[in-house]
Amino acid sequence: xxxxxxxxxxxxxxxxxxxxxxxxxxxxxxxxxxxxxxxxxxxxxxxxxxxxxxxxxxxxxxxxxxxxxxxxxxxxxxxxxxxxxxxxxxxxxxxxxxxxxxxxxxxxxxxxxxxxxxxxxxxxxxxxxxxxxxxxxxxxxxxxxxxxxxxxxxxxxxxxxxxxxxxxxxxxxxxxxxxxxxxxxxxxxxxxxxxxxxxxxxxxxxxxxxxxxxxxxxxxxxxxxxxxxxxxxxxxxxxxxxxxxxxxxxxxxxxxxxxxxxxxxxxxxxxxxxxxxxxxxxxxxxxxxxxxxxxxxxxxxxxxxxxxxxxxxxxxxxxxxxxxxxxxxxxxxxxxxxxxxxxxxxxxxxxxxxxxxxxxxxxxxxxxxxxxxxxxxxxxxxxxxxxxxxxxxxxxxxxxxxxxxxxxxxxxxxxxxxxxxxxxxx
RNA sequence: GGAGAGGUGGCUGAGUGGUCGAAAGCACCGGUUUGCUAAAUCGGCGUAGGGGUCAAACCCUACCGCAGGUUCGAAUCCUGUCCUCUCCGCCA
Numbered sequence: 001x002x003x004x005x006x007x008x009x010x011x012x013x014x015x016x017x018x019x020x021x022x023x024x025x026x027x028x029x030x031x032x033x034x035x036x037x038x039x040x041x042x043x044x045x046x047x048x049x050x051x052x053x054x055x056x057x058x059x060x061x062x063x064x065x066x067x068x069x070x071x072x073x074x075x076x077x078x079x080x081x082x083x084x085x086x087x088x089x090x091x092x093x094x095x096x097x098x099x100x101x102x103x104x105x106x107x108x109x110x111x112x113x114x115x116x117x118x119x120x121x122x123x124x125x126x127x128x129x130x131x132x133x134x135x136x137x138x139x140x141x142x143x144x145x146x147x148x149x150x151x152x153x154x155x156x157x158x159x160x161x162x163x164x165x166x167x168x169x170x171x172x173x174x175x176x177x178x179x180x181x182x183x184x185x186x187x188x189x190x191x192x193x194x195x196x197x198x199x200x201x202x203x204x205x206x207x208x209x210x211x212x213x214x215x216x217x218x219x220x221x222x223x224x225x226x227x228x229x230x231x232x233x234x235x236x237x238x239x240x241x242x243x244x245x246x247x248x249x250x251x252x253x254x255x256x257x258x259x260x261x262x263x264x265x266x267x268x269x270x271x272x273x274x275x276x277x278x279x280x281x282x283x284x285x286x287x288x289x290x291x292x293x294x295x296x297x298x299x300x301x302x303x304x305x306x307x308x309x310x311x312x313x314x315x316x317x318x319x320x321x322x323x324x325x326x327x328x329x330x331x332x333x334x335x336x337x338x339x340x341x342x343x344x345x346x347x348x349x350x351x352x353x354x355x356x357x358x359x360x361x362x363x364x365x366x367x368x369x370x371x372x373x374x375x376x377x378x379x380x381x382x383x384x385x386x387x388x389x390x391x392x393x394x395x396x397x398x399x400x401x402x403x404x405x406x407x408x409x410x411x412x413x414x415x416x417x418x419x420x421x422x423x424x425x426x
Numbered sequence: 427g428g429a430g431a432g433g434u435g436g437c438u439g440a441g442u443g444g445u446c447g448a449a450a451g452c453a454c455c456g457g458u459u460u461g462c463u464a465a466a467u468c469g470g471c472g473u474a475g476g477g478g479u480c481a482a483a484c485c486c487u488a489c490c491g492c493a494g495g496u497u498c499g500a501a502u503c504c505u506g507u508c509c510u511c512u513c514c515g516c517c518a
Binding site: 038041042044045046048049051052054055056057058059060067068070071072073074075076077078243369377378 | 486
């Protein structure tokens with residue numbers, strides 16, 4: 001969420017930003033409501049002050065008749081105050097509603113464009129896409145060969161888009177989680193296992209708007225809880241309402257959680273297999289920091305993602321996400337796209353990780369601030385998130401890139417300590 | 427799920443209708459004193475919004491888990507809700 005004062009004072013820039021991000025805006029209406037609201041607030045405070053004065057004076061009046069007269073005056077002020085209060089609250093609600101829908105301001109270097117076609121490739125990983133001397137299979141074909149992925153069972157028990165992982169693929173899944181968590185622990189990230197559900201208010205704070213018709217979110221009936229679409233939600237919510245000390249920052253955490261996504265409206269681009277599913281496991285990185293350091297930390301998250309996928313020996317490219325594809329909260333976003341030999345005709349890049357600097361957009365909604373020693377007042381922290389390993393897509397990348405001619409799969413050496421074997425299948 | 431207790435400032439903890447934004451202690455910051463440390467002593471010490479100032483001082487408003495209600499006036503009374511603790515039941 002953007003600061004109201006900022007919106008009022010920079011209306012033109014906010015509008016331009018919305019246009020570049022492809023988000024409809026009502027900035028003019030917001031400015032209008034907000035200016036009216038401030039007037040109401042002044043009047044409201046004035047009435048409160050008068051009513052307080054009257055109330056205070058009553059206790060000191062010795063004469064009963066005089067007290068009654070003052071009481072009547074107090075009642076009158078109170079009624080007028082209530083009326084102004086209602087008007088103020090209505091304006092406040094309208095401002096807030098518009099404000100919630102405005103996206104974060106984009107980084108000046110973020111490529112401007114409508115969608116992912118405008119993304120700019122920044123770099124490539126250490127490993128180039130492999131040239132196969134046999135017909136490469138996709139991950140579903142490999143999985144079928146060894147009975148590793150059971151979508152039919154998932155559909156029977158739960159519904160389309162759900163699946164069972166089975167056999168050795170489970171070992172690979174667990175090994176990837178352990179690998180990621182260990183690598184992050186080594187880099188100063190505190191490992192956590194987060195709840196898989198969160199309060200709707202937290203989802204809203206992070207920037208997922210639950211329960212609309214376009215929602216990506218599963219809600220729990222008769223409650224204010226939803227299944228999380230990413231641990232970003234719970235990790236970001238972890239310090240909601242808190243005032244941190246600057247010396248605690250940056251706070252680096254990683255969280256393992258399940259991720260649930262309805263993928264409403266995505267039926268047409270469902271893709272094959274594990275690429276777009278309703279549930280997967282993810283190891284997520286999250287950080288809280290100061291405005292001065294968030295950009296450097298964003299680089300760090302990107303760098304870690306690169307190191308993990310280099311270690312897994314998976315070819316990838318890094319892209320700088322275009323304004324139209326940033327979503328609401330991100331100020332800037334980098335994606336890692338892994339080469340997936342089984343996608344499309346002869347392979348395609350597919351997003352496997354994503355890291356965003358959300359600046360103070362989430363912290364303002366979640367009210368996460370920090371205090372500087374010797375300075376009065378508080379500031380909003382900057383929040384950042386990044387995927388370490390999204391299991392479903394990482395599994396695709398590993399199966400498809402490391403498959404051998406006989407359908408077995410070579411295990412990259414970084415996973416050997418966690419997997420206890422060098423080949424899967426057979 | 428049942429029964430009870432409680433949620434007050436960084437912490438402990440007073441406060442049951444009228445200058446209470448809130449006693450006191452601890453912690454913290456600053457001054458004084460002391461050869462150093464410790465101790466003593468004085469002062470300061472919440473957040474947010476608005477006004478004011480070159481900057482401050484200062485002024486106003488809101489906030490005692492949260493949301494409502496009663497009242498001229500609520501931390502204090504009422505209702506709902508969330509959370510914590512204790513005991514019982516159930517249970518991986």
